[in-house]
Amino acid sequence: MVFLPFEAQRLTEKTSLDIVNSIQFEDIQTPLSSQSITTSYVCKGEENTPILLIHGFDSSLLEYRRLLPILSQHHQTWAIDLLGFGFTKRNSDLLFSAENIKTHLYYTWKILIEQPIILVGASMGGATAIDFTLTYPEAVKKLVLIDSAGLAAPPKIGKFMFPPLDYLSTAFLRNLTVRQKISESAYYDKSFASKDAQLCAALHLNCERWSQGLISFTKSGGYGSFKQELVNLQHETTIIWGENDKILGTKDADKFKALIPNSKLIWIPKCGHVPHLEKAQLTAEAILN
Structure with missing residues (x-):
C-alpha cells in the first residue's frame, strides 16, 4: 500500500476494504519523463467491452468503491488514478497539467488495456474523459459523463498560487x-x-508530494470549457446527473445534452453530485443500459 496501513485499517465498509485490497501498481513509461510513473489501478471482471472509471478533483479511484463491483459483474472494469492524483506516484520532474494527465492516461490505457473502452468520468474526471476522447477517439467506444465538469472557464486562482x-x-x-x-x-x-x-x-493525502501535485495542477490552469469542441464529439454519450447537485448545479446537464450530438441525459432522483456513490445501482443501470 502507498498510504499508511494504520489509516487503511480504520475503513469499515466492505466495498471500501475490498477496493483498497485490490489496488495494484504498474510502472508506466511515457514521453513525459525519463522515469516511469508508478500508477495505481484496480481491475475486476473479464467479460465484454472494458469500462474505465476516471475520478474527480483531489480524489482517487476509491470513489468508485460502490460502482465498480456492480459494473464488473457484466464488464471488465478498471479504475485508474490520474497523474498527480490518488495513489499514482507524483514524480518530482513532472508538471501536473491537463495535457500531461491526458498523455499519462493514454499510455496507461495503451499498456494495460489497449482496446476501445467505455470511458466514464465523474466531475473533473468528466472533463478529463472529454479531453481524452477528443484527442484519442480510437481508444473510446462510448462515453459516460457523471455530473461532469468541462463547460466552465478555468478558475483564476492559479495566478495567486505562489508561496506561502x-x-x-x-x-x-x-x-x-x-x-x-x-x-x-x-x-x-x-x-x-x-x-x-x-x-x-482522505487516504491519498498521505501520499508523498500530495500538496506539490495539487499546487502544480492548479497553477497549470486545470480544465477549462470544451463548449466549442463538443460538436466534434461523435461518440455515443450518456450524461448522468443527480437532480440535487449542489456542487455544479444542474444547468450544465441540459447544456451537455444540447451540445453533444449523439447523447442522452439520465437524471438520478434524490441524488447529489456523486450518483456513483449515493445511487450506485441506478448509476450502474444507466451505464449498462
Missing part, C-alpha cells in the same frame, strides 16, 4: 473539517458522508 499562499491553500484542503463539509454538500442524503467516506476521501 499555495501551501496555505493545500493546508486548507487537508483540514478534515473542511473536507467533511465538502463531502456533506456532495450528497443529497447527508448520512452518506460517514466516517468511512471521509477516510476514503
Whole structure:
C-alpha cells in the first residue's frame, strides 16, 4: 500500500476494504519523463467491452468503491488514478497539467488495456474523459459523463498560487473539517458522508508530494470549457446527473445534452453530485443500459 496501513485499517465498509485490497501498481513509461510513473489501478471482471472509471478533483479511484463491483459483474472494469492524483506516484520532474494527465492516461490505457473502452468520468474526471476522447477517439467506444465538469472557464486562482499562499491553500484542503463539509454538500442524503467516506476521501493525502501535485495542477490552469469542441464529439454519450447537485448545479446537464450530438441525459432522483456513490445501482443501470 502507498498510504499508511494504520489509516487503511480504520475503513469499515466492505466495498471500501475490498477496493483498497485490490489496488495494484504498474510502472508506466511515457514521453513525459525519463522515469516511469508508478500508477495505481484496480481491475475486476473479464467479460465484454472494458469500462474505465476516471475520478474527480483531489480524489482517487476509491470513489468508485460502490460502482465498480456492480459494473464488473457484466464488464471488465478498471479504475485508474490520474497523474498527480490518488495513489499514482507524483514524480518530482513532472508538471501536473491537463495535457500531461491526458498523455499519462493514454499510455496507461495503451499498456494495460489497449482496446476501445467505455470511458466514464465523474466531475473533473468528466472533463478529463472529454479531453481524452477528443484527442484519442480510437481508444473510446462510448462515453459516460457523471455530473461532469468541462463547460466552465478555468478558475483564476492559479495566478495567486505562489508561496506561502499555495501551501496555505493545500493546508486548507487537508483540514478534515473542511473536507467533511465538502463531502456533506456532495450528497443529497447527508448520512452518506460517514466516517468511512471521509477516510476514503482522505487516504491519498498521505501520499508523498500530495500538496506539490495539487499546487502544480492548479497553477497549470486545470480544465477549462470544451463548449466549442463538443460538436466534434461523435461518440455515443450518456450524461448522468443527480437532480440535487449542489456542487455544479444542474444547468450544465441540459447544456451537455444540447451540445453533444449523439447523447442522452439520465437524471438520478434524490441524488447529489456523486450518483456513483449515493445511487450506485441506478448509476450502474444507466451505464449498462
